[in-house]
Amino acid sequence: MAAMTAPRPAEATGGGPQPRSAGLIVLGIETSCDETSAAVVMRDAAGCGRILSNIVRSQWEQHRPFGGVVPEIAARAHVECLDQLIEEAMRTAGLSFAELDAIAATAGPGLIGGLMVGLVTAKTMALVHAKPLLAINHLEAHALTVGLTDGLAPPYLLLLVSGGHTQLLTVEAVGKYHRIGSTIDDALGEAFDKTAKLLGLPMPGGPAVEKMASKGDQHRFALPRPMLGRAEPHFSFAGLKTAVRHAALGIAPLSETDVADLCASFQAAVAESVIDRTRRAMEMHATKIAPLPARHIVVAGGVAANLALREALTGLAAEQGYEFHAPPLNLCGDNAAMIAWTGAERLAAGGIDGLNAPVRPRWPLDATAQPALGAGAKGAKA
Ligand code: KG4
Numbered sequence: 024m025a026a027m028t029a030p031r032p033a034e035a036t037g038g039g040p041q042p043r044s045a046g047l048i049v050l051g052i053e054t055s056c057d058e059t060s061a062a063v064v065m066r067d068a069a070g071c072g073r074i075l076s077n078i079v080r081s082q083w084e085q086h087r088p089f090g091g092v093v094p095e096i097a098a099r100a101h102v103e104c105l106d107q108l109i110e111e112a113m114r115t116a117g118l119s120f121a122e123l124d125a126i127a128a129t130a131g132p133g134l135i136g137g138l139m140v141g142l143v144t145a146k147t148m149a150l151v152h153a154k155p156l157l158a159i160n161h162l163e164a165h166a167l168t169v170g171l172t173d174g175l176a177p178p179y180l181l182l183l184v185s186g187g188h189t190q191l192l193t194v195e196a197v198g199k200y201h202r203i204g205s206t207i208d209d210a211l212g213e214a215f216d217k218t219a220k221l222l223g224l225p226m227p228g229g230p231a232v233e234k235m236a237s238k239g240d241q242h243r244f245a246l247p248r249p250m251l252g253r254a255e256p257h258f259s260f261a262g263l264k265t266a267v268r269h270a271a272l273g274i275a276p277l278s279e280t281d282v283a284d285l286c287a288s289f290q291a292a293v294a295e296s297v298i299d300r301t302r303r304a305m306e307m308h309a310t311k312i313a314p315l316p317a318r319h320i321v322v323a324g325g326v327a328a329n330l331a332l333r334e335a336l337t338g339l340a341a342e343q344g345y346e347f348h349a350p351p352l353n354l355c356g357d358n359a360a361m362i363a364w365t366g367a368e369r370l371a372a373g374g375i376d377g378l379n380a381p382v383r384p385r386w387p388l389d390a391t392a393q394p395a396l397g398a399g400a401k402g403a404k405a
């Protein structure tokens with residue numbers, strides 16, 4: 024692979040990156056974790072996006088017996104269905120490969136086996152069909168999804184909450200991200216998943232906890248509100264998850280009502296902590312990210328599908344004079360439409376990657392960000 028160079032589109036020849044002003048159609052591929060997805064997205068000359076197809080296949084049935092995502096099973100499952108999903112995405116969009124302007128695939132962060140499946144597939148198609156390749160950062164794709172769904176352009180404040188990451192960032196421009204807060208231990212999605220597991224709920228844990236929480240009493244268990252009032256807008260969820268474990272052990276065996284009350288109490292603690300941390304970020308960065316009257320707060324990533332969290336953030340936005348944005352529920356979790364869109368955004372700005380683009384299992388959005396004080400190894404990579 025190292026010796027190959029990507030075919031370049033006619034517009035990009037003759038020097039450095041050149042912005043493209045015409046409409047663009049990009050095929051996207053997502054294989055970084057436990058969803059296999061292929062999508063086709065169009066970006067018109069005015070910068071507006073339209074999803075022509077977005078096929079997502081979850082691997083949860085394969086992972087469920089093991090209580091979590093098994094990397095080898097994930098990689099194999101991607102291999103088994105990716106070709107078929109790409110074909111379906113192209114058929115649904117009603118396009119031939121010749122009509123594509125580029126092929127984009129997630130290159131990181133994520134599980135190395137899955138990333139290789141997606142990126143090598145994209146490289147092969149780019150080579151065979153003589154199309155530009157875009158190696159996409161999965162976190163950037165979550166960050167930019169609101170551009171596709173709401174037409175929202177930077178600058179905005181972003182709360183990125185997924186299975187592997189929990190961060191507050193200022194999105195200053197496409198490609199320019201400044202991290203101002205992160206978790207010092209577990210990611211929020213991870214905390215939902217671990218809480219679900221210890222309460223005997225099925226994976227993926229976030230939706231299961233949310234469903235049980237809707238039937239529970241959030242005031243029954245007095246759980247901690249991690250990091251409340253701290254000066255820096257960092258997060259911590261490991262202690263909260265342990266507090267749930269102790270509360271559960273104290274009343275075992277658990278009835279369904281006990282589980283519902285524990286879920287509701289956990290979710291309320293999460294929401295209060297996240298709101299406090301996000302408010303802090305707004306206070307710190309109101310002037311920096313919002314030189315214009317319009318201020319925007321965006322939530323993205325798998326946990327952004329949590330309705331209690333969305334409601335709490337809507338309230339916070341109103342209180343602070345911000346406009347609240349979140350992708351529709353089906354585009355919060357992992358999907359290839361966001362990868363294709365990010366590819367189109369980068370291509371429009373003149374960005375193209377070589378066929379030697381590496382997979383990057385660790386790939387921070389803000390490479391200059393220092394680990395949050397008190398962060399362990401996980402916090403350092405988040
Ligand atoms: O972004 P995503 O699909 O994958 C990663 O990039 O990590 O996020 C997956 C995470 C999982 O931890 C899942 O439990 C969580 O998002 N999640 C939720 C909800 N839906 C998915 N967490 C809380 N409430 C939900 N409704």
Ligand code: ZN
Nearest residue numbers: 185325356357
């Ligand atoms: Zn994700």
